[in-house]
Amino acid sequence: xxxxxxxxxxxxxxxxxxxxxxxxxxxxxxxxxxxxxxxxxxxxxxxxxxxxxxxxxxxxxxxxxxxxxxxxxxxxxxxxxxxxxxxxxxxxxxxxxxxxxxxxxxxxxxxxxxxxxxxxxxxxxxxxxxxxxxxxxxxxxxxxxxxxxxxxxxxxxxxxxxxxxxxxxxxxxxxxxxxxxxxxxxxxxxxxxxxxxxxxxxxxxxxxxxxxxxxxxxxxxxxxxxxxxxxxxxxxxxxxxxxxxxxxxxxxxxxxxxxxxxxxxxxxxxxxxxxxxxxxxxxxxxxxxxxxxxxxxxxxxxxxxxxxxx
Ligand SMILES: Nc1ncnc2c1ncn2[C@@H]1O[C@H](COP(=O)(O)OP(=O)(O)OP(=O)(O)O)[C@@H](O)[C@H]1O
Numbered sequence: 001x002x003x004x005x006x007x008x009x010x011x012x013x014x015x016x017x018x019x020x021x022x023x024x025x026x027x028x029x030x031x032x033x034x035x036x037x038x039x040x041x042x043x044x045x046x047x048x049x050x051x052x053x054x055x056x057x058x059x060x061x062x063x064x065x066x067x068x069x070x071x072x073x074x075x076x077x078x079x080x081x082x083x084x085x086x087x088x089x090x091x092x093x094x095x096x097x098x099x100x101x102x103x104x105x106x107x108x109x110x111x112x113x114x115x116x117x118x119x120x121x122x123x124x125x126x127x128x129x130x131x132x133x134x135x136x137x138x139x140x141x142x143x144x145x146x147x148x149x150x151x152x153x154x155x156x157x158x159x160x161x162x163x164x165x166x167x168x169x170x171x172x173x174x175x176x177x178x179x180x181x182x183x184x185x186x187x188x189x190x191x192x193x194x195x196x197x198x199x200x201x202x203x204x205x206x207x208x209x210x211x212x213x214x215x216x217x218x219x220x221x222x223x224x225x226x227x228x229x230x231x232x233x234x235x236x237x238x239x240x241x242x243x244x245x246x247x248x249x250x251x252x253x254x255x256x257x258x259x260x261x262x263x264x265x266x267x268x269x270x271x272x273x274x275x276x277x278x279x280x281x282x283x284x285x286x287x288x289x290x291x292x293x294x295x296x297x298x299x300x301x302x303x304x305x306x307x308x309x310x
Contacts, residue, residue: 001029001031001068002034002157002158003029003064003065004029004065005026005028005053006064008027008052008059008062009024009060009061010022010045010049010052010059022045022213023045023059024212024214025062030158032157034184034189034206035184035189035203035206036189036204036206037204037206038050038191038193038194039194039195039207039300040211041211044210044211045212046162046210050191052064054078054160055072056075059072066081066158067081081156081157082156082158083151083154083158083159085147085150085162087163089140092134092135092136093136095135097135097138097149102118102153104153104154105117105118105154108154113154117153117154124182125149125175126172126175127142127146127172141167141169141172145176148164151164156188157189158189158190159191160190160191160193161180161190161191162193163195177203197295198296200296206219207220207221207224207296209224211304217303224296225295227299228294228303229264231294232265232291233265233291233294234290234291235261235262236260236261236280237286238259238286239259239284240259241259247263248273250272251263251264273291
C-alpha cells in the first residue's frame with residue numbers, strides 16, 4: 001500500500017467564532033499502480049486533503065501514512081514521495097517547456113536523470129513544436145501540459161494531479177491519459193483531483209465522491225454508480241426549450257437543462273422508450289436522443305444534491 005488515510009479531520013476557523021469542518025473523518029487507501037479519483041464541487045475540501053497528504057497542513061485528527069511512515073511526523077519525506085501538478089498554473093517566465101521540465105527532472109532525480117526522457121514525453125503528448133518556445137508565449141493548454149510534464153518527468157511513487165486536463169484539447173487529453181496509464185504500469189500511483197466527472201469515470205480505477213468535507217461514496221466507478229441506481233437513462237435534445245411534449249408514464253425522474261431533457265427508466269422499458277423517442281422525432285419535437293446506463297455524473301448529482309438519479 002502506498003497511502004493510508006485514516007479518520008482525517010481538518011477544521012478551519014470560520015466567520016466570527018464559528019468553525020468549519022473542511023475534512024470530516026476521511027478514510028481511504030491507495031495501492032501501487034492505482035489511479036484514485038477525488039471528485040467534488042468547488043469548496044468540497046479536496047485541496048485541503050491533498051495539502052495534508054503532502055505534509056503542508058496538519059490534520060486536527062486522524063493519521064496519514066505514506067509507504068508506512070507517518071506524514072505528520074515526517075512531512076519532508078512526504079514531499080519526496082509525492083510529485084504534484086497544482087490546480088493553478090505554475091509560472092514559467094522566460095523558461096521554455098524543455099528548460100522547465102529538464103530543470104525539474106534534474107532537481108528530482110539528480111545524476112540519474114536522463115534528458116532524453118523530456119523528448120520522449122513531449123513526443124507522447126504531441127507538444128514537440130512548443131518545446132523551445134518561451135513560457136510567456138505559450139497558450140494556456142500548452143502551459144498546463146508543461147506543468148503536467150514537470151510533475152511526471154521524474155515522478156515520486158505518488159503523483160497528485162489537480163485538474164490536469166483543464167484547457168487541454170481533446171486529442172492531447174487522450175495522450176495525457178495514456179502517459180498516466182504508462183506511469184501506473186510502472187507501479188506509480190496517481191490521485192486525480194477533478195470536477196470533471198465524465199472524464200474521471202474513464203480514467204480512474206477507484207473514486208471517492210466528496211461533498212462538504214465528507215466522502216459520500218467510494219469504490220470502483222461501477223460500485224459508486226450501482227450504490228445509487230441500476231437504471232438506464234435517456235437524453236433527448238429538444239428543438240427548443242419549451243416543447244409541448246407528453247413525458248411517458250414510465251419515466252422515473254426527469255431533469256431539464258436548457259433544451260436537454262434527461263430521464264431515468266427501468267431497463268425493462270427500453271424498447272417502449274425507443275419507440276416513444278422515435279415518435280417524438282417524427283413529430284418534430286426532438287432532434288436527437290441517446291440511451292445509456294446510468295453514468296457516474298448521474299451518481300455524482302444524485303449523491304451531492306440528495307435528489308434521485310435523473
Ligand atoms: N486556510 C483556510 N482557512 C479557512 N478556510 C479555508 C482555508 N483553506 C480552505 N478553506 C475553506 O475550506 C473549504 C474547502 O476548501 P478546498 O480548497 O479544500 O476545496 P476544494 O474542494 O479544493 O475546492 P476547489 O475545487 O474549488 O479547488 C472552502 O470552504 C475554503 O474556503
